Amino acid sequence: MCKNEECVDDVLVIYCAKHPTYNFTTVVGWYNHADIYRHYQNVEFNGGYVQSYNAIAKAKDCVLLPIGERSRKIKWQVPRKANGWKFGFGRANVWYASEDNEDLKEYMKKLLYQIENYDGENCIK
Template identity: 30%
Template sequence: MSNNIDKSKLVYVNIVWMKYYRGLSKKDEISPKTGGGSHPQEHLDAIEATMNLKSNNKVYNTAFVGGYTDSFGDNKWKKLNLKDHFEDTDGEKVEDCTVVWVAQKNQNKQEPHYIVGWWENATLLRYYKRIKFYSNSNLISKDYNIFTDAERAYLIKEKFRDFEVPRQRDLGYGFGQSNIWYAEEEQAKQFKKKTINYISELKENKRLKITQP
């Protein structure tokens, strides 16, 4: 249950704004005005576009923290430095995390960032892995560093997304330049409690405000 969430393993990840995250469609397109980084705005696509599609009763997504070019000239994605943020890890993975998905509907208007969903009992990986699976006869191939059981994944219906997440530039704590916020600041302690209470309230009324894969 949400009230048993380990606050030390509660993290926030910035993604692009979509309605369903079940693949791109006429009913669920990525707007060039949305937040989530330059790639979704430029290409109108994102890895998280399929994060609500399940394979073997699991769902997969990415916390993208940037890339670099190695000594051979190849483009690489930066790994998650888990040991810097979690105690009970060998640095390769962290289990039993709660990942809160955060998005901004219209970046040009400087709108707030809202919680759009969350995954419980999720595993964070240091290195990316790749999965391929079919959904409605379409081949899905995606890199991921976060996964959980589909029954632990929750998406808030678009019209009910109203819980704001702080930005460092506005309040001195919250999301900075990175797409992942570990909420380790002193001011974040109270915000984590509010997040957990919010999740609990949504789960009590889940047929009205949230959906699952």
């Protein structure tokens, strides 16, 4: 995000989490064509409930992988430097995948292909 921009549009946001049973980080879902905000935005629902967000996309552009699909380590594993990868998440749980690394380029190419061609179950819909 540029220093002066409050919002960037048409971004692919990939959500990851530690697998609840196995010791690896996995893709859990993604927003395609998302708007990303520099500062949290708030939306108020009936009854006064307020939800904050910094990424938003249309439901048709969002995928939440079923637990069984996320458990496919070879397909959805996300690298962590602590696990011996030369790229990936460090100590923070935010990673911009911007390292200059040929292995990273191959990993991202494979991951983007999987996302673009995913036609399995979507727990959002």
